[in-house]
Amino acid sequence: IADDVLGAHNVNGHGCASCHAPHSGAQGNGGTDASTGQVILWGRDFINQTYTTEAGNTFTTPPNNAGFTNRTGANAESDKLYRTAVCLSCHDGAVTVQGMTGHTVETIDGVNTAPTWLNQGFSLTNSHPVDIPYVPDSATIGGTTIASHWPGTVTAGKVTWDTTNALANNFNNVYGHPASLVAATDGQPYIECTTCHEQHSMTRARVRIPSTSTTRRLLPTRFFVKGWYDSLNPASNSATQFCRSCHADKSNEAWGVNSATF
Structure with missing residues (x-):
């Protein structure tokens, strides 16, 4: 649905109820x-599966809410995983999901074909790593160089980005850090699927530029990316900037260029 921000997650008109069942959990959507x-x-059955990521780490998704609680001793939602x-539970590709055909925008109704762009026999070894910590660089705080990660400090799993490093401060001012790292019980910030993706808006992102701004701007995005990601615009570098918001050593600033986002 091109004119609705939910985009492909409208799932042939099923909309919110495709993921959030108003009654009976996964059973309300034909699950168990x-x-x-x-x-x-949540209206989908969880998949009890062990995955290996491109980074080489492994993690196992529990089969139910109780499995998450057993991992953390608290409410399932408090578990980073x-x-x-x-x-x-949908995008693994190991399950059949009514109406999901693997297209960017769903066009075929009633087709029982699961999306298979993740688990194609590679586990998650051909996808961006998840369930790994993002460790801000501490050595370059206040400095004049940039390491692989942006400088910052971590408190209870939350990152405070350094603005005393001139290079980091420039990036913060021209793009910021829209990705949302997940605070874990070990006190570290983790990369999970929702770090990069806002599942409720496929085409528009609310972002703070600079990161310290108290107001948010509405900017174009694609693929539910949680930031300015105008990859259909040949005159824009915003898609690259989103990746650079974590990968500091790939930024313009790391190469001595204090460029803007356009």
Whole structure:
């Protein structure tokens, strides 16, 4: 649906209820586990699967909410992995999801073909790593160089980006850090699926530029990316800037160029 920000997640008109069942959890959507609805009214069965990522780490998604609680001793949503497992309950490619055909915008109704762009026999070894910590660089705080990650400090899993480093400050002012790292019980910020993706808006992103701004701008995006990502605009570098918002050593600033985002 081109004129609705939910885009492909409208899932042939099923809309919000495709993921959030108003009643009976996954059973309300033809699944088996009614308990999934106890957290964010989740309406899909979880897949109990061990994945290997491109970074070489492995993680196992629990089969139900109780499995997440057993990992953390708290509500399932407090588990960092929950923010990846809910996505994989559809996008793993190991399940059949009514109406999902793997297209960017759904066009075929009633086709029982699961999206298979993730688990194609490669586990997650051909996808961006998830369930790994993002460790801000501490050595370049206040300095004049940039390492692989942007400088910052971590408190209880939350990152405060350094603005005393002139290079980091320039990037903060021209693009910022829209990705949302997930605070974990070990006190570290983690990369999960929802770090880069805002599943409720396929075409528009609310972003703070600079990161310290108290107001948000509405800017174009694609693929539910959680930031300015205008990859259909040949005159824009915003898609690259989104990746650079974590990968500091690939930024213009790391090469001595204080460029803008356009």
